[in-house]
Amino acid sequence: MSLSDNTAVNIGIGIAIFVGGNLTAFAISLLRKRGKNSRSREIEDLTDQIKELKKQIDELNKTLHDNLDGLRKDIAAIPSDRKSRGALSVWSFKTACSDDEDDNGPWQMSPVQESGANGIQKAISNEEKKRLFYGKIDELYAGPDEDKENAMRMLQDNEINYKDDWEFLWRLGRSHISIHEMRELVEEKKTHALASLRYTEGALKIYEPSADVHKWHAVALGTMTDYLPTKEKITNGFKLKDHILRALELSPSDATLHFMMGRWCYGVYMLSWVERKLAATLFATPPQSTVEDALKYFEKAEEINRGFYKANQLYIAKCHYEKSEYDRARAWLVSAQSLPIVNGDDEKSHQEVVALLAKV
Template identity: 45%
Template sequence: MSSMMSLSDRSTLKHIGIGITLFVGGGLVSYAVIQFWSSNNRVQDPDLSHSIVELKREIINLKGNLSEAVVELRKELDGIRGSINPKKRTTSTRSRSGTTLSTASGRTAGTFQTACSDYDDDFPSDDEFLSPPDHIADDVIEKQPLPGSDEELNIICVKVDLLNEGTDEDREEAMRILQDNELNHKDSWQLLWRLCRSHVGAYDMRDAYDERCLHAMSALEYAKQAISLNDNSAEVHKWYAISLGATTDFVGTKEKIEYGYELKEHIERALEIQPDEPTLHFMLGRWCWGVYMLTWIERKLAATLFATPPTATVDDALKSFLKAEELDSGFYKSNQYYIAKCYYEKSDYSNAKKWLQCAAQLPCKNKDDRDTHRDLQQLLAKL
C-alpha cells in the first residue's frame, strides 16, 4: 500500500470529529481530534430524527433486496451468453420492405420504411437480439468474471478506489457499485471497509442532520463487520477509527468519551500493522492535540465518568506530526500547519514561523487545503 494519503482521505480527516466532545454548563464544547462540521439544519426532535433514520434504513434494506433480484437476473443473462458463440456480422442479415442503409462493417445505419411496412419489422430478428453489439469484443464477453468470484472482487476494489480519488459524483458512483455487489461479497472484509469509507464520504458530503447520522452509523456498522472478519488490516482499523469519529455528534456524552478511548486503540493497532503510514501518525497527532487542549474542568468531568481520563502533551502531538512528515514530507498541508501550532504552543516562534512558511508553499488542491491555508496565514500574521 502506498504511503501517500488520497485526496478523499484528506477531505475526510478535515471534517470528521475524532476525539472527545463534552457537555459543560448546558453548552456543547467540542474538542475534536479531527474537526467536525455540524449541520445548520439539525432536526431538533430526537424522536422524529430517530424515525427518519429508521425509515431510511428500511429504504436501504429494500434497495438491497432489489440488488439481489438484479444479481439473479444477471446470472441468468450470463448463462444465456455462455450458451451462445457470439460472432460479428459482416453484412446485414435481414431486409425490410423499406430501404436499408448499411455501413462497411455491416451495421445498420438507418431504415426508410414505406407506408406498406409491417409493424413487426420494427423489432429485431432473433439473431440480432442474441448477437452482442459490434463494439463489444468476443473475448471481453467470454472473460467476464463470475459473480461472487475473487476476480470480480479485485476488479470492483480497483474501480472504486479510482473513483474514490475523483469528484463527489465519482464517489457516489463508487458507493452504488459497492452496494450493487454487496450481496455477492457480503463476507469480504475488503468490500466492507470500502463500504465504510463510502458512507463516511457520503456523511461528509451531506448537509441534513438525519442523513449525516444515517451514513455515520452505517459506516460504523460496516467497519464492525469488517473488523470481525479481519483484525489484521491497517485500513480496517483506520476506517473503524474514522467512522467512530463520525458518530460522535449523534451519541450521548458517556459514549463520546468511550469512543475517544476506543478510537485511539484502533489508531495504535493500525500503526502496529503499518507503522510507515503517515496518515495514521497524523491522526494520532490530532488525537493527542485534542486531549492536550482539554481544560482542567473538562478533565475533571471525564474523571467522574472514567477512572483514568485520557492524557497527552503537546510534545506527544508534535512527535506524531514530525514522524508523519519524516515518512512523507509535504504529504499534507494540514500536517505542517499542526507542527507549527505545536511549536507556537511551546513558544518556539522561530520554528513555528518556519513550518508555517513551508506549509504556505504547498499547493491548495481542495477545500481542506484552502481552509488550512487561511488558518496558517492568520497564525503567521501573529509572528
C-alpha cells in the same frame, strides 16, 4: 482398503500432471545443466532415471487401482438412495488416473477434474475482477469530491455482491465518512456517520488483523463524536486510540496512521477543564497527552511521506504555536499553504492555515 475422495483425486491429478509434457521438460532442463564433454554418459544416466521413474509411476498406478477396488466395494455397500445424493463414482476416479489412451490423448481430464479446473478458473476470474473493482474505488477515493461521490455509488451498486467481504465493508465505511464530510444537513451527516460505524464494525468482525479495518473504524468512531454526549465521546476516545495503535502495529509505515495518532494526542491535550474533570470522574486513568506527544506523531508522518496531507503540516504548525515557537509555526504554515487543494478537507485546512498565519 477404502480411499477418501480427496486422496484419490489428488493422486490422479498428481500422476497426470507429472507424466504429461512436464517429464520431457524436466529431461531437457537437466541436459542443459550438464557439460558437453560427458553428454553421452549423462543421457544414459538420464535414461536410467526415466526408466526408474516410470517404474515408480507404474507401481503407484497399481497401488491406486488397488485402492480404487476397495473404494468400489465401499460404494457398492452404500444404500442406493445415498448413492444418488452426489456420491462421486469410481469411474470418475479411474478416468482421472487411467493411463489408457483415447482419441483425445492419454491424459484427458475426467468430468471431476474438468469441473474442478473450471471452478478454480472461475474463482481466479472473480478474484481478478474484485481486485480491479477495489483498485478503481481506491483511485476515485484519492481524487476530488466528485470522484468520492462516484466511488460511493459504485460501492452501493455492488453491495449485494460483496456484502460479506471485509475489504468491501471497510471501503464502504470509508466512503460514508467522506460523504459525511461533504454534507451540510446535520441529520444527513449523522446518517452517514452511523453507516460508517456499522460497516467498519462489520469488517472488523470478519477480519481483525487488517490495518485498514482498524484505521477506518477508528475514523468512524471519531466521526460519531459530534453526535454523542460528553461521557460517550470520552469513551469513544479510548476505543479510537486502541484501534489506531493496533493499526500502527500492523502497518507502522502508514503516514496517515501517525497523523491520526497525532490528532488524538492533540485533541486530548486541548480538552477543556470541564472535560478533563469529567474524564477524571468516569475513569480511573483518564486520557492524558502532551503537545510534544502530538508533535512527535505529526513529524513522523511527515518523515514517512513529506507533504502527503495539508492538515498534517497545519497541525505541526499548531503544535509549535502552542509551544510559543512562532518562527517554526510560520515556516510550517508557509509550507502547508503551498500544498495543492485537492478536496474539501484540503480547503478547510487551507482556510485554517491562512487564519493562523495572520497570528504569527
